[in-house]
Amino acid sequence: MIGACRARDFGCIFKLVKARAGIYPSMIARRCDLTPSRVGEVIAGRRQLLHMDVIERISDGLHIPGHMLGLARRAWEAPAGLTVTPREPAEERIPPDEPLVAALPGADVDSVLALTAERDLSPSTLDALHSSIADYWRRDDEHGGETLRPAVVGQLRYVVDLLKEQRPAPFRDGLHSIAAELARLTGWTYFDARQYNQARAYFTESLALAKTIGDHTFMANVLACMSLQATYQDKPGDALALVSAAQDQARAVLGTTPRVLAMLAMREAFAHATLGDQDATHTAISEAHTHFGRITTGDPDPAWVAYFNEPKLIADTGIAHGRLGEAALAEPLIADALRREDQASHRGRAFHAVWLARTQLQRGKLDEACHTAMDALVPAAAVSSQRVVGHLREFHAQLEPFRREPAAVAYEARLRDVLPGRVSGSPRP
Template sequence: MPEPPRPKELPARLLADPLMIEACGARDFGRIFQLVKARAGVYPSMIARRCDLTPSRVGEVIAGHRQLLHMDVIERISDGLRIPGHMLGLARRSWETPQSLAATSREPAGESAPAVELLTAGLPGADVDSILALAAERELGPSTLDALHSSIADYWRRDDTHGGETLRPAVVGQLRYVVDLLKEQRPAPMRDGLHSIAAELARLTGWTYFDARQYNQARAYFTEALGLAKAIEDRQFMANVLACMSLQATYQDKPGDALALVTAAQDQARTAIGTTSRVLAMLAIREAFAHAVLGNHSATHSAISQAHTHFGRINADDPDPAWVAYFDEPKLIVDTGIAHGRLGEGTLAEPLIADALCREHRSNHRGRAFHSFWLARTQLQRGKLDEACHTAMGALAPAVAVSSRRVAGHLREFYEQLEPFRREPAAVAFESRLREVLPRQVSGSLRP
């Protein structure tokens, strides 16, 4: 007997909406059902069918005449509407990435280890003992937060250099560990600090899944990060997570979602106290990406102009959040080039991407590979076959050094774009080098 079809997932922008997050946190199913109807087109009769409820019961809940309190009913709603478990205060559901992160064919088997084992096995060397020792104390102190922040900074450095796939078990273990710390009553500064750290760990986990092109898992963790940041009203960080979700939507070829998510991010940033010019510049560039995927030239150029205006207002003493420090001048320049490249404006894109590559740190393997393939595609778009193949050949070393399905996707796209030129000497030389470096990929998945 065939398995019943899997329920359709709710739109990312609905799960990311602060109204939905708040309603789920309060288990206000009347509001949840109203939002699901209005924003996802799932009507009460469909809600009843998917959640194994009677239509009259759903109607009473929407009208405010009845509450849903039994745990088995809440679990059915989570499963039927595909609302991530943590949004309703439940354990991670079976259709999500399991809490133990049971291994799949695309993930290391070690991810099924308990969180405590992952924590002791995977955290960066110098900070492990201090984190574990301090965590064992009944009263956590500022040094605990410092140690956790230090490990997060180290995770991001390793992610840039090697990719996040092998880091993920340790990051998830540390996330669950910090979430467990939040279950105890703590002074407000410590509680807020732990919420902030948990939100950053959830975002990093989501990023590693996004980079691996495992988009459902990425969205679940990004949504968890939003909820953690919402708990302490950190609107700047909420904007950051929404911007990540917008970028993912551009990769999924959902430009409408991408624009809606980055617009929500900008709304959060504008209502936050002390939002810095660097944050606003980063968000404007993400808006430019969304407009570029939509093919809207004037809106893309306007967003690029806003990004450069905001960036020009940055002062050395601005209280920038640590998570936006990566958005420096070379990053602004290369992202500007990529936005032009998405529009097919190769003449504008090529010199910008080339300039930024010259200034990019060589330890950032993923960034160098990613931007090199963008430059190669732009050069090919302009008819510069020899230069494009030379640039792409230089991108192979950093591409091999980092584990990133996103980078592999850009390599595949460039390889496919070479199809009309397969017999040209430059293309032959590139494919020969590619076969040396990635023989299995060329014979298999890279083939158009």
């Protein structure tokens, strides 16, 4: 590997990571933001990778230290000069007149306390961890996940640490399930922050944890998240491949609930719509509604799919039509979903309001579109979500031809007042 990196022989590098780390070409492509065909050509020796931005993506995607590829130290590497060497403890000297500051316990204290802490698990312990995840999701939906992320990552590390000890099979499976959920939640917070490489890394970790215990339904859930991310990255082919894999996982399980199948069918519709395939999009939408119509009280739905209720189905149907440019079909659906949506769901309301504004603008309803976009600003200000801000920026740019119209001027002023600094500059095409 050292020799291959020195020569920047990426064909050899890709073969080594497949043979030694089990990272197959399709995974290399996803991690390094390359197409599978391009990875295949490199492995076959028909293509060379010379551009620095591509080499940096490979370094980050495969976690190859920068110096091995002739790059600067990567952001995820340990700080330069950080070494750990055995030494005698030195007495800490405090400069005179410097006030003592209370500090949080560090890793050393945590390690000491871990030796005396009770590590026995009970069903109530697993229930408590699941409850905390449900609370994290609620707070993420209301306020965004950026401030939650340190707590979620900390709990993920704690659960992974518990897995290092010998446990009875039921507890071990339960911990794997919890760790998979925490990794997916972490990936989601990075996705919502538009930090796609980090999101993909955590989604991949979640997928591996779920695979360890054969939880095919949860694997389908993670793959569906990755498919949605691919639509945001303008990779519709990847989005379709990922959601197809998700549906395969769901079908492998007897008793997958109609709500899960409906959610997956709608993600398929998003992928087809991003590809511009009208017939396939309409077919997938129809399948989503058919599955949803089969939901009955008492279905053993996983907790993670509870969000996919009727207003969400209607909103997503409208968004799929909107992605196809079918604004006349999209507008009434999204408007109806907004009227029925939970007021506490700030991100969802902001997101759907922006989509409604975009469809109204497509239909030539400038005044209505600007008014709807103003309604989106209040929930958008209440949640930390770069994904929502990105949609606001896109709508802002779409107003360029109308920037001197009174409605657009009023929206621009309101935008700067409610979200100062988050969406700046004049609208651009």
